[in-house]
Amino acid sequence: MKVLVFIKRVVDYNVRVKVRPDGSGVDTDGVKMSINPFDEIALEEALRMREAGQADEVIVVSAGTSDCQQQLRTGLAMGADRAIQIDTDKPLQPLTAARAFQALVEQQQPGVVLLGKQAIDDDNNQTGQMLAALWGRPQATNAAKIELSGDTARVTREVDAGLEVLDIDLPAVITTDLRLNTPRFVKLPDIMKAKKKPLDVVALDGLVSDAGNDLKIGNWSPPPQRGKGIMVDDVAGLVTELKSRGLL
């Protein structure tokens, strides 16, 4: 069984992003870029499936300019067998991404497709669900546990009321949440080995027409700031302050 993992190149989660003064976006010049952390968890899960003998090939895929090859190489160093870059110079909105991914899924015929539940840049939380819809296959979002058995998977999902357990037929799309696993660190020899692994480039318009990128993104602004707070010295001070604000 093949496992396809979609990863996105994003501003590293430790970077505190700043909106450009002209409102055209956030500053990304010289900023550290990484694999979207939820996608990294997805890749780790795929590698564990292969190591457990449940998958024989892990393919890591990213859409973007050649810059995203850096993240694909990291994915190969983590242990993916090969990589595919969907070449495009435009950021893809989720529906466009899902259409391109579907075309690739039809070519590669994976048993499981894994991706993060959301990207930490646009915070959309849509692409996995859209891919599952277009593909006409099950989705299990926010996975905290995945158990494969034959042609089905039992997925435990993080939902607002607790944990929801689903049985889904494969092939299926599973999106990953934080507590599914802790991704491995990449070792230096693996980075060297990764350089020799195959990385194919396919053009976006070879997979899908560009239709779908139709939301217009306007002005960017920093979030409203909260007013400056005060410090109190002790519990009595806290209680007095809360009472004076009518909160107790």
Place this chain on the structure above:
Amino acid sequence: MSKLLILAEHANGKLNPATAKCVSCAVKIGGDVHIAVFSDSGQAVAEQAARLAGVSKVLNIEHADFTDPLAAMIAPELAALASGYSHLLAPSSMYGKDVLPRAAALLGVNQVSDIMSVNDARSFTRPVYAGNAIIEVSVPEDMLVAATVRTASWAAAEEGNSAEIEQLAAQSERPSHTRFVELQSEGGDGPDLQTASVVVSGGRALGSAENFELIYQLAKKLKAGVGASRAAVDAGYVPNDMQVGQTGKIISPELYFAFGISGAIQHITGIKDAGTIVAVNKDADAPIFELADIGLVGDLFQIIPELEQALD
């Protein structure tokens, strides 16, 4: 004129308050507001939805396949219902996030996630980068607007209405590839974290599940909901459904207490809309104090019992 359809969220015969918040967003957009209730027997939920001010009609769609909140079952039905509507809305809860993108893709439209405010019927603001930036997003004319509503940005619609309830038969083809097994819920007896007007949260500094009892006790005294930081959840002190933050729940209580929470950006994202934030932490340099309205440097193991005493 706009015609809007809202996906109701409900469980155990009760309408989730997130739905009433979506109604407020829909009313702001303006137009004819309908609510769709999917369930095996939804009359009670439909009646609650019909009471929300601003709603003109509730569609009650009952089928055994809608017993559990499965996106694979509900999204095709929602997509089938969407013709004739200009807007399709759902709360940006785990449920709405699961169902709506699937329906949007079936309809061939992009989705606007997490509407914070409405500029006009097709233009909205939403947060990106964990709330560190706000963007304007607009949907082209003549395209269905599919959107989730960031519930923490909206007050619940008032009650007192009595909208028409229409019974509809399920019409879509539903798959057999997805099966609900169970919901594992700890189901605490306090107020719901997402709607409580006071929330008390604990972080890693609590040190153990046993010590977290301190937080529960204080919450009980304050009639508050109980939350936790990701660190406390990851350490196993409390279950995942208590996590407040970017990947947990985004809440907007009137009063929020953060005990022993350092204030990672991911946590702050979840509490930015709170009325008043109180932070108690041993570390005077903890980032939570940059955000807090009232800060107190000290040991929570002394401060919580003192606070409880002061409340008596």
